Every structure is written in C-alpha cells, then in structure tokens.
Amino acid sequence: MKSHSAWGTSKSLVKFRIPTSDNLVPIRLDIEIDGQRFRDAFTWNPSDPDSEVVVFAKRTVKDLKLPPAFVTQIAQSIQTQLTEFRSYEGQDMYTGERVVPIKLDLRVNHTLIKDHFLWELNNFESDPEEFARNFCKDMGIEDPEVGPAIAIAIREQLYEIAVQSVTSAKESRISKKGRRAGEFYSASKTGGNAVDLVKLFGNKSSVIRKRKEWDVYEPIVDLLSNEEVDALEAKEERNIR
Amino acid sequence: MATGNKSPSTPIPESSAAKPISDASTPTITIDLTPPSDSTPGAITTTSAAAASASNSITAPNSIATTTTTTATATSTSNSTARPHSEQLSSDADIIHIPSYSRWFAWNSVHECEVRFVPEFFDGRSPSKNPRVYKYYRNAIIRRFRENPAKKITFTEVRKTIVGDVGSIRRIFDFLEAWGLINYTGSSKPQLKWEEKESKLAAAALQGGDAAGGSGTNVTISKSKLCSNCKGVCSFACFASDKHDMTLCARCYVRGSYRDSSEFKRVEISEEAKTDWTDKETLQLLEAIMHYGDDWKKVAEHVGGRSEKECVTHFVNLPFGEQFDGPPESAELDTALSSQNLSRPTKRMCPSPLTDLSHPIMAQAAFLSTLVGVDVAEVAARAALTALSALGDGKLKESFKISSGAAKQQESDIASNSDDPNSMEGDLAEARLQLEKEDEELEKAISGIAVQTKEIEDKIVQFEEFDLQMERKRQQLQQLLNLLFVDQFTLSLHKTPAQQKAGESVGEGVKAD
Numbered sequence: 001m002k003s004h005s006a007w008g009t010s011k012s013l014v015k016f017r018i019p020t021s022d023n024l025v026p027i028r029l030d031i032e033i034d035g036q037r038f039r040d041a042f043t044w045n046p047s048d049p050d051s052e053v054v055v056f057a058k059r060t061v062k063d064l065k066l067p068p069a070f071v072t073q074i075a076q077s078i079q080t081q082l083t084e085f086r087s088y089e090g091q092d093m094y095t096g097e098r099v100v101p102i103k104l105d106l107r108v109n110h111t112l113i114k115d116h117f118l119w120e121l122n123n124f125e126s127d128p129e130e131f132a133r134n135f136c137k138d139m140g141i142e143d144p145e146v147g148p149a150i151a152i153a154i155r156e157q158l159y160e161i162a163v164q165s166v167t168s169a170k171e172s173r174i175s176k177k178g179r180r181a182g183e184f185y186s187a188s189k190t191g192g193n194a195v196d197l198v199k200l201f202g203n204k205s206s207v208i209r210k211r212k213e214w215d216v217y218e219p220i221v222d223l224l225s226n227e228e229v230d231a232l233e234a235k236e237e238r239n240i241r
Numbered sequence: 242m243a244t245g246n247k248s249p250s251t252p253i254p255e256s257s258a259a260k261p262i263s264d265a266s267t268p269t270i271t272i273d274l275t276p277p278s279d280s281t282p283g284a285i286t287t288t289s290a291a292a293a294s295a296s297n298s299i300t301a302p303n304s305i306a307t308t309t310t311t312t313a314t315a316t317s318t319s320n321s322t323a324r325p326h327s328e329q330l331s332s333d334a335d336i337i338h339i340p341s342y343s344r345w346f347a348w349n350s351v352h353e354c355e356v357r358f359v360p361e362f363f364d365g366r367s368p369s370k371n372p373r374v375y376k377y378y379r380n381a382i383i384r385r386f387r388e389n390p391a392k393k394i395t396f397t398e399v400r401k402t403i404v405g406d407v408g409s410i411r412r413i414f415d416f417l418e419a420w421g422l423i424n425y426t427g428s429s430k431p432q433l434k435w436e437e438k439e440s441k442l443a444a445a446a447l448q449g450g451d452a453a454g455g456s457g458t459n460v461t462i463s464k465s466k467l468c469s470n471c472k473g474v475c476s477f478a479c480f481a482s483d484k485h486d487m488t489l490c491a492r493c494y495v496r497g498s499y500r501d502s503s504e505f506k507r508v509e510i511s512e513e514a515k516t517d518w519t520d521k522e523t524l525q526l527l528e529a530i531m532h533y534g535d536d537w538k539k540v541a542e543h544v545g546g547r548s549e550k551e552c553v554t555h556f557v558n559l560p561f562g563e564q565f566d567g568p569p570e571s572a573e574l575d576t577a578l579s580s581q582n583l584s585r586p587t588k589r590m591c592p593s594p595l596t597d598l599s600h601p602i603m604a605q606a607a608f609l610s611t612l613v614g615v616d617v618a619e620v621a622a623r624a625a626l627t628a629l630s631a632l633g634d635g636k637l638k639e640s641f642k643i644s645s646g647a648a649k650q651q652e653s654d655i656a657s658n659s660d661d662p663n664s665m666e667g668d669l670a671e672a673r674l675q676l677e678k679e680d681e682e683l684e685k686a687i688s689g690i691a692v693q694t695k696e697i698e699d700k701i702v703q704f705e706e707f708d709l710q711m712e713r714k715r716q717q718l719q720q721l722l723n724l725l726f727v728d729q730f731t732l733s734l735h736k737t738p739a740q741q742k743a744g745e746s747v748g749e750g751v752k753a754d
Contacts, residue, residue, distance in 0.1 A: 024406045042400065048408040056407060063395035129404040144385075144402035151404050 022127070023047075025085045026155040031073045038070060041152045043129075044078065046085055053078050085159075088166055098122060102157050104219075108149045110229055111141060115219040119154070121161060128154035139221050337390055340421040348380060355379075358416050361409065378403060378413050386423045393424040518555050526552055621665075628666040632673070 024043040031038045040060075057074040060066075104115040115135075120126065132151035135141075224232070345352040351372055356363045362375035381403050386394045400410045417423040518526075522544055529543035529552075537549040544552055610618040 022406070043406045045406040045408045052408055056411065059411065060397050063397035132404050147404045148401065
C-alpha cells in the first residue's frame with residue numbers, strides 16, 4: 001500500500017458521466033418573475049426526451065398554481081442545464097482512485113444539515129439517493145423533503161468534480177509534456193480536492209479516524225424554529241441580492 | 242412516456258376477481274373498491290360478485306382489525322354493495338376507494354399490467370431502474386396520497402419528497418392516477434376512454450343475462466370532451482395528446498397539420514357511455530315506446546335529453562328480466578310489441594328485427610305469435626292485458642318465467658282449442674302469485690341468514706375475549722403457585738437445620754442437666 005500511488009496505476013479514460021449508478025443530472029431552478037420567486041432543485045434523467053421538459057414545466061406550474069409565464073422560463077432553464085450536461089457528454093474524463101470529500105450544508109424547510117464525508121469517485125455504482133435515504137432514516141428526519149435535497153447536493157458536487165476532471169483531461173492532452181508529467185500535472189491540478197489515501201493510511205495503517213477529526217466528520221442535524229427559519233431566509237436573500 | 246395503450250386486453254375479467262380480493266387484503270392495509278356512483282342501474286358488483294365477495298369476507302378472517310360488513314342487496318337494481326374495510330393505522334375507519342379495475346394492486350408485488358404500462362423499470366435497460374425501485378416509488382406515492390385521501394395530491398408535492406429522477410416519478414404518478422389508485426375521489430374526473438371500455442368489458446364478462454344496461458361503468462364518467470381548437474364538443478372521436486396537452490375533435494385534427502401523428506391518440510367517444518341511464522329515464526323510455534311504438538322521434542322527446550339513437554340503443558340493450566321492478570311495463574311492453582308486431586305483418590315477418598337481438602322474451606313471443614297465427618295471438622295478448630289490469634299494480638315481480646309460463650300456457654290452451662279467457666286469466670294470476678310468494682320467502686331467508694351470521698360473528702368475538710381473560714387468570718394463578726412453591730421450599734430448608742439445632746440444644750440441655 002505504501003508504494004501505491006493514488007493517481008498512477010488505474011488512470012483510464014472514460015466517457016463523461018456522473019459517477020453514480022444512474023446517470024442523473026442535478027437541476028437547480030431559481031426563477032423570478034414579477035417579484036415571485038421560484039426555487040427548486042431536482043434530478044433529471046438525461047435520457048428522457050426533450051418533450052418531457054415542457055410537460056414537466058407545465059405540470060409544475062399547474063400544481064403550484066404559478067402564473068403561466070413561468071412555464072417557458074422553467075423549460076428554458078432546464079434545457080440550458082441539460083444541454084450543458086450533454087456538451088460534456090462526448091468527452092473523456094479521467095477516473096482514478098479518487099476519494100473526494102463532500103460537504104453538505106443545506107437548509108430544507110425547518111431542518112438544517114451539516115455534514116462532511118468522503119466519497120469515492122471511482123465507484124460507478126454509488127448511489128446518492130440511497131445515501132440520502134439512509135441518512136434520513138438513521139438521523140430520524142421526518143421531513144420527507146430532506147432526502148431529495150441531500151441527494152441533489154451530493155450529485156451537484158459530484159457533477160462539478162466530474163466536470164473538472166473533464167477539463168483537466170483536456171488540458172493534459174493539450175499540454176504535450178509527455179505522459180508522466182501529464183500525470184503530475186493533472187494530479188496537481190485536480191488533486192486539490194482529492195484526498196491522498198497514501199497519506200491518510202500510510203503511516204498508521206489503521207482505518208479509524210483520529211479523534212480530533214471526529215467532530216469534523218460528524219453529521220449535524222438541527223431543527224429550527226419558525227423565527228430562525230425566517231431569519232435565515234432573510235439573510236440568504238440579502239446575500240443573493 | 243408511457244404510450245397509453247388504446248385498448249389493452251382486459252386485464253382482469255370479473256370472474257377471476259374473487260382471487261385478487263383476498264390477495265389484495267395484505268396485512269397492512271385493506272383497501273376496497275366501492276364504485277361510488279350513485280344510481281347506476283347495475284353497477285359492476287352485481288349479484289354474483291356480491292355473493293362471492295360476501296362469502297369471501299365471512300369465511301376468510303384474515304383481518305387484523307378489519308371489520309367487514311357486507312350488505313348484500315341482491316335484488317334491487319340500484320345500489321352496489323359496499324364493503325368498507327378499516328385502515329389499521331388510523332383510529333377512525335377510513336375508507337379508501339379504488340375502482341374495481343385496479344384491484345390487482347398489492348403493496349408487495351408488481352402486477353403484470355404495471356409491467357406493461359411502465360416498462361422502463363422492468364426491461365433492465367438501466368441499472369437503477371429495477372422493480373425494487375419501482376415498488377419503492379409507487380408505494381411511497383400511494384402512501385403519501387393515503388395520508389390524506391380527501392385531498393388530491395399533486396405531482397409536484399410527490400416528487401419533492403421522493404428521492405429519484407423526476408421523469409420516472411412523473412410516469413409512475415400518471416399511471417397510478419389513471420388507474421385510480423391515487424386521487425380517486427370518484428367525482429367528475431375526465432378519464433380516458435380505454436378505462437370505460439375495460440369496465441364495460443368486465444361488466445359484460447359477468448353473465449350475459451345480468452349485464453348492466455348500456456353503461457355499467459363504475460366511474461361516473463366525465464362531461465363531454467371539448468376540442469381545444471374549435472371549442473366544440475367532440476362527438477365521435479377525439480384525438481388526445483398528452484404531450485401538447487390538447488384535445489382535438491376529429492375535424493380539427495384532420496384539418497390542422499399536426500406534426501407527429503404518433504403523439505395523438507384516438508379516443509373513441511360513444512354517446513351512450515357518457516351518461517348513465519337512470520331508472521327514471523328507463524321508465525320514461527318504456528312508457529314512450531308503449532305509447533308511440535316505432536316512432537323514435539316522439540320517444541326521444543318523451544324521454545327528454547336523449548337522442549333517438551341513444552334511445553334505440555339503450556332499449557335494445559335492456560334486459561327484460563329481473564331488473565325491472567315495474568312489471569306492468571315489461572309485460573305490457575312485450576304484449577304491446579307483439580301486437581304491434583302482428584298489426585304490421587308485412588313489415589315484420591319472422592324473424593322480426595327484435596328477435597335478432599336475442600331477448601328471450603321477445604324471441605319467444607315472436608315465435609309463438611308466428612306459430613299460432615295472427616288472430617289467436619291477438620286474443621291471447623288482449624287476455625293478458627286484461628288480466629294485468631284486473632289485478633292492478635301490486636307488488637308483482639315480473640320475471641321471465643311468468644311471461645314464458647303465461648305464454649306457454651296460452652299456447653297450450655290455444656292448441657287445445659279451449660277458448661276460455663277466464664281460465665287463462667285465473668292460471669296467469671295464480672302463477673304470478675306463487676312466484677311472488679316464493680320471491681318473498683327467498684328474501685326473508687336470505688336476510689335471516691345474514692342476521693344469523695352476524696350474530697355468530699359477534700359471539701365468536703366475545704368468546705375470544707373470554708379466552709383471553711381466562712388465559713390471563715391462568716397465568717396469574719401459575720405465578721402464585723410458583724411463589725407458594727418457593728415459600729415452601731425455603732421453609733423446609735430452614736426447618737431442617739432448625740430441627741437439628743433444636744435437637745442439639747435439647748440434647749445439651751439434657752446433658753447439662
């Protein structure tokens with residue numbers, strides 16, 4: 001394990017996809033028309049036909065009784081995010097044994113969640129939805145909207161990382177510095193996120209975390225009262241504006 | 242997008258429905274079907290189904306806190322049986338209604354029509370879409386709806402709370418909604434035509450004789466479809482497209498050049514199915530026919546609200562049998578028609594158009610009339626009429642037997658050339674009375690049986706409680722026994738050393754002395 005480099009051996013080129021068991025795209029909507037704000041986030045299956053987008057937009061507007069001007073906006077927003085995703089689709093990305101830290105810091109209705117854990121990027125069988133379901137079950141979260149929010153947050157971060165690895169793959173090909181240097185290059189560029197397994201496990205060869213790191217990695221779930229929720233919302237709005 | 246199959250093979254003929262009822266009542270929640278349509282003559286649960294389900298619920302006590310009450314209304318035309326099952330979770334008895342064509346639903350399994358309608362989860366194309374995931378989504382959606390069954394749940398609420406991709410969730414949601422497992426509050430929901438067809442097929446599959454007249458649908462079907470283009474009422478067929486959320490009448494569809502003809506589904510609308518014939522309307526129809534005979538225009542006017550075609554189709558589909566509690570109508574009708582039959586011999590040679598439709602009465606009457614000759618048949622008809630009017634309109638239950646019995650009697654009488662109207666009348670009246678008596682006795686017996694079974698059920702419940710109490714007492718007794726034993730044991734233990742000591746001290750005392 002000591003001489004095993006985290007990057008070197010199993011570096012292969014794979015077609016771009018979200019590194020989870022199902023290739024779903026996280027979509028985030030934040031639309032404002034006439035002072036009415038609509039924020040939402042969900043996962044989309046990119047293999048659905050495009051007509052689905054309009055159907056979904058109409059359905060959402062109807063269910064939430066939003067003014068019909070939202071329909072086109074929603075549909076457009078979804079479409080742009082989808083096309084962006086698709087633009088990456090043909091390209092290659094590197095996968096290696098990379099373990100990345102994922103941070104959760106979100107507020108859903110009355111629940112505040114903070115968490116920090118490691119996720120293996122190489123595992124194409126991983127399932128953020130499953131993780132989210134288990135999280136809610138273990139932490140006894142009753143609000144059913146939290147699960148999807150967690151899954152989406154994880155997916156978004158994975159998506160970003162995947163995108164980064166695509167760009168790095170492109171760059172390393174452009175920079176014709178030979179193979180080894182290329183590896184280093186990409187390693188240093190994208191390695192900022194990843195955790196060096198060698199360093200972690202190398203010395204003590206124990207899998208248990210050091211005690212002082214325990215509270216960093218512990219999940220925190222807070223239930224907020226109404227006033228706190230309002231205060232937080234006001235702060236968020238101010239930040240955004 | 243799940244392509245809604247236009248006319249799928251009927252998933253479940255009613256005859257096999259008895260099985261899924263017991264399957265569907267899994268330990269967790271028993272839901273049940275009640276077609277809450279108000280006064281449809283002959284709703285889906287007709288007498289045979291009711292009897293079957295009654296026997297099921299009484300003999301199969303798999304209930305964990307389900308109380309089944311069956312009210313079998315065997316004879317009357319109007320209402321269907323309701324079997325409310327109480328949900329075990331909530332304290333008050335919630336009744337979940339689902340249409341009977343969805344009774345295949347079970348929490349733990351996937352039925353074949355689900356595989357058909359939502360195939361993406363079952364064809365193994367994508368690894369994350371498998372039956373387990375499908376079941377999870379489906380059960381989550383249904384559970385969420387049932388938390389508040391009075392309120393229709395929207396897709397957006399659902400998808401916010403379920404972890405997964407929204408496209409598949411939407412498809413499952415649509416599927417469940419179309420099949421009435423969600424948001425089925427029985428009110429005017431526009432349904433697809435294939436649903437009506439299926440329920441009709443199911444009704445037809447029951448027994449020919451008892452088939453509900455015309456529209457035995459178990460869902461109060463919607464208003465007419467409006468074309469979104471020309472805003473006219475779609476009459477025969479309309480083209481519905483979910484993708485563009487439009488409904489077009491046939492004309493607009495043909496005229497406009499709509500791309501992707503595959504998006505549009507042809508939806509047949511038959512006038513009959515849109516509205517149910519109430520008893521009152523049927524009565525009016527019969528009266529009108531009696532008065533106006535062949536003049537369907539006048540009949541349609543008399544009935545009010547029905548076109549000629551509807552009247553004709555409905556009349557043609559009427560079963561002349563047990564369904565009708567208004568005996569004078571049908572008997573008179575038969576005779577009236579047969580007399581009409583005769584008065585226009587040139588038009589109606591045998592076989593008359595009515596006999597083609599396999600009404601036993603009509604066939605018999607027409608056959609007899611041709612057999613016997615015009616004049617004799619007229620006389621017989623008149624005699625029957627006078628007999629009826631003489632007896633007045635009591636509670637005569639008209640049945641096939643009566644008419645055929647009367648017809649047969651008439652035939653035999655005529656054949657034997659005894660032209661005695663009085664005896665015929667008497668015979669007719671006697672036969673009718675007997676039948677009536679039998680019917681009444683039957684009803685009493687049935688209700689008696691129902692009452693008895695109810696009593697027995699109650700007694701069983703009481704005995705169970707007693708048993709439970711006895712068991713408890715027994716256990717207490719056992720505990721007391723155990724304690725007693727322990728006491729005895731310790732006592733005996735203490736006794737023996739005490740005795741020894743006593744012995745010693747005595748011995749010592751003796752020695753000392």
